[in-house]
Amino acid sequence: MREAGLKDGDWAHVTSPHGKITVPVMEMAALNENTVWTWNAIGKRRGAWALEEDAPEATKGFLLNHLIHELLPPKGDGLRWANSDPITGQAAWFDLKVKIEKADPPDVAQPDLPPLRSPVGKGPRVLAWKVGK
Amino acid sequence: MTQLPERTEKSLGLVIDLDTCVGCHACVVSCKGWNTENYGAPLSDQDPYGSDPVGTFLNRVHSYEVQPASGPAQLVHFPKSCLHCQDAPCVTVCPTGASYKRTEDGIVLVNESDCIGCGLCAWACPYGAREMDAVAGVMKKCTLCVDRIYNTNLPEEDREPACVRTCPAGARHFGDLSDPDSAVSQLVAERGGMDLMPEQGTKPVNKYLPPRPKDKIGEDIDVLAPLLEPVAEEQRGFFSWLDKALEKL
Numbered sequence: 001m002r003e004a005g006l007k008d009g010d011w012a013h014v015t016s017p018h019g020k021i022t023v024p025v026m027e028m029a030a031l032n033e034n035t036v037w038t039w040n041a042i043g044k045r046r047g048a049w050a051l052e053e054d055a056p057e058a059t060k061g062f063l064l065n066h067l068i069h070e071l072l073p074p075k076g077d078g079l080r081w082a083n084s085d086p087i088t089g090q091a092a093w094f095d096l097k098v099k100i101e102k103a104d105p106p107d108v109a110q111p112d113l114p115p116l117r118s119p120v121g122k123g124p125r126v127l128a129w130k131v132g133k
Numbered sequence: 134m135t136q137l138p139e140r141t142e143k144s145l146g147l148v149i150d151l152d153t154c155v156g157c158h159a160c161v162v163s164c165k166g167w168n169t170e171n172y173g174a175p176l177s178d179q180d181p182y183g184s185d186p187v188g189t190f191l192n193r194v195h196s197y198e199v200q201p202a203s204g205p206a207q208l209v210h211f212p213k214s215c216l217h218c219q220d221a222p223c224v225t226v227c228p229t230g231a232s233y234k235r236t237e238d239g240i241v242l243v244n245e246s247d248c249i250g251c252g253l254c255a256w257a258c259p260y261g262a263r264e265m266d267a268v269a270g271v272m273k274k275c276t277l278c279v280d281r282i283y284n285t286n287l288p289e290e291d292r293e294p295a296c297v298r299t300c301p302a303g304a305r306h307f308g309d310l311s312d313p314d315s316a317v318s319q320l321v322a323e324r325g326g327m328d329l330m331p332e333q334g335t336k337p338v339n340k341y342l343p344p345r346p347k348d349k350i351g352e353d354i355d356v357l358a359p360l361l362e363p364v365a366e367e368q369r370g371f372f373s374w375l376d377k378a379l380e381k382l
Binding site: 050055128131 | 169170174175176177178179180181182183184186188198200205206207208268269
């Protein structure tokens with residue numbers, strides 16, 4: 001990260017053979033220096049999960065899925081194999097090589113796809129949850 | 134102002150192991166789930182689906198990265214909730230008597246029908262363990278799941294705080310810290326359990342077990358290592374014969 005001139009709170013382009021995302025980054029010292037990671041599940045497309053369109057899940061959260069093809073490169077056997085762990089089916093994140101480079105901060109994390117139409121509307125503005133009361 | 138009891142019959146509390154806590158937040162979730170549904174007002178959230186979500190929690194986990202001058206950095210995951218202090222400043226500051234410490238087990242509780250939401254106790258608590266609920270307008274805090282630990286409608290194994298019951302790492306322990314023979318007291322003695330900010334004079338009941346020092350490559354040789362050395366230079370016995378026989382095939 002320091003090699004790329006990045007510091008906490010900067011934004012970076014993360015590029016793989018399959019795609020590119022532009023996301024906020026932070027340095028983690030207790031990590032192998034050649035590894036980047038994220039919580040993939042905190043990113044949500046705008047409008048998904050009954051979230052408001054300016055929810056941080058959509059503006060700062062992001063998905064690595066844009067970097068990872070669903071299929072492995074052709075092996076010449078006429079089949080296209082799923083790019084997932086053969087035992088668990090877990091998406092293959094752990095062997096993906098990426099390039100990171102500093103980016104001008106965009107308004108929201110990229111790619112910014114058009115919002116989904118929520119089939120259940122938006123969530124409540126205030127939640128005080130008590131079942132049966 | 135509200136008085137503290139001179140002594141309590143028991144000192145129920147938590148022992149939290151900072152060595153094994155992995156910061157998964159399962160205790161935060163189970164705490165919020167149990168305590169929004171049970172004792173007192175629900176734990177509300179403001180703007181939970183919007184741009185600036187905040188809410189009331191009785192237990193939070195903060196993670197810190199410790200980077201020594203030399204050697205590898207280390208993560209410390211730090212769960213924080215009410216420490217049920219023996220000399221609880223949140224009780225003595227309460228103008229209505231809503232905050233109190235129970236004589237029978239030492240749990241610090243808020244009687245919500247007497248709480249006027251003045252917030253003095255949150256100012257007095259040096260640990261930031263009390264949170265005002267924005268919907269109910271009353272002070273919320275850890276109850277040590279008082280509605281679980283004596284609840285005979287629950288199976289016996291569930292009669293402990295929700296955070297302890299759910300912790301997948303076994304990093305949270307519940308018991309009577311006034312009894313030197315209790316499992317939690319022995320754990321504290323064995324692992325050097327610490328008070329948080331003892332200089333505040335609050336005499337917290339909850340204890341924290343410090344992270345164990347990390348192994349270093351090339352320094353300490355495992356006492357079992359000599360036993361892993363190969364003992365036979367030449368192969369002998371039935372398996373040796375089988376190995377050779379199979380190789381010939």
